[in-house]
Amino acid sequence: MSVETKNVTISIEKAKISKIDQVDFDNLKFGSVYTDHMLVCDYRNGAWQAPKIMPYQSIALDPSAKVFHYGQAIFEGMKAYKDDKGDIFLFRPLENQKRLNISAKRLAIPELPEDIFMEGLTTLLQLDSDFIPTQEGSSLYIRPFMFASGNGFHASPADEYKFIIACAPSGSYFSGKVKVLIEQTYSRSANGGVGFAKAGGNYAGQFYPTQLAIEKGYNQVIWTDDTEHEFIEEAGAMNIFVRINDTLITGPTSDRILDGITRKSILEIAKDHNIPTEVRKITVTEVVNAAKDGSLKEMFGAGTAAVISPIAAFGYKGTDYDLPELENSYATKLKKLITDIQYNKSEDKYGWRYKVNI
Structure with missing residues (x-):
């Protein structure tokens, strides 16, 4: 299936079996269990392609993928919160989107359009909303990241990149003094x-x-x-x-x-x-x-x-x-x-x- 948001068409492949029954929401570690789905968008032929939401899964890369050799990799950290009515909120998400592109520019990675970031993220959260904890201090940690997926040993920017958003229901990051x-x-x-x-x-x-x-x-x-x-x-x-x-x-x-x-x-x-x-x-x-x-x-x-x-x-x-x-x-x-x-x-x-x- 696919959904058309304001500016983006996002194809969706739903997970056949949900992992939510395996999540112990009362004893969440930080970023160690993951939601059912992830968003993936590829850059190739000089343009960002249509984003896809698919079941959370491993990704395959050629050994010559430039991320392994020249370190073109950036990320953001965000959270989604659920109030006592079940409504879902993000905190200043456009700041994360802007900062991702500041990082991208510095590492010679193509900047990501705002609509792919925001509409892809909100669609993903709608699909995996049950994974957002309601326990005090807990939240859904969101990890948007981009890396060079194009191949080659030549020391130069890649010609292909991959943008992914993966999420993890999480408890507190630090505890104690x-x-x-x-x-x-x-x-x-x-x-x-x-x-x-x-x-x-x-x-x-x-x-x-x-x-x-x-x-x-x-x-x-x-x-x-x-x-x-x-x-x-x-x-x-x-x-x-x-x-x-x-x-x-x-x-x-x-x-x-x-x-x-x-x-x-x-x-x-x-x-x-x-x-x-x-x-x-x-x-x-x-x-x-x-x-x-x-x-x-x-x-x-x-x-x-x-x-x-x-x-x-x-x-x-x-x-x-x-x-x-x-x-x-x-x-x-x-x-x-x-x-x-x-x-x-x-x-x-x-x-x-x-x-x-x-």
Whole structure:
């Protein structure tokens, strides 16, 4: 069968047997079980083809597919939420669509039309709506991604690409207190590089230094700049916020730092709730001194998967610094304000909530 949306015709092959009975919605891990269907759209002969929805399945690629050799691969992270009436919502999905194309352009991948992204995504969610959890803190994690499927060993952009959206009902990304290590040797990205893009290679390069930190008893790495390792940039795979006294500070976006959707939402909400904010470079020295004199009140990571992940302690040059446990933290307040919008529990004066009609 096929459906005609406003601008796109999407062919649909439904799964013969649903896997939903195998999903334990009360004990969901993050991104480890998958919905019945996925959306696939191919780029070939210089154009994006008609998208298809098909049963979730493996894909076959030639060993010479350029994604394996030259790393042309990008992705996004999104969530779908279901309120107590069963209505389905996305959070700022057009920001994800725009950022996907920013990443695509940087990696010489053809940009994807907005209607294929949005109409393909909403049709997929309509089909797999029963997989969207209703348990507190759970959601349907959505992974749109693109990669070079064209073949050849020549070091050049591919001539064929594949865009896929796959989904996974998921629980919380992080649980418990997070202890981080300020990195002084390795770098996540460099000036003129691809740090601002959601490129797979960015994350692959993080795994080794993160593993070294884990072996030392930390959960994650705080990334610093690539030259002097003096400026704090990101927390693991998230943007980072630092609260000194009552002011919430985050670094400016750049070639090296991802323009996080949660990050920009936090800044706007904080301003509306009279939380002083600054977007400026933050030095490691400033953070360490603030920890020593007691003016460092909070640090937290911000991103789609965890929304906000409070940092309980950080390590730097052999010394660990504990952060205070606050009764009314900015992290707790801001996370609730954002998730209440996402789950349709509060007014959305920003127009961020996007309803998916079923």
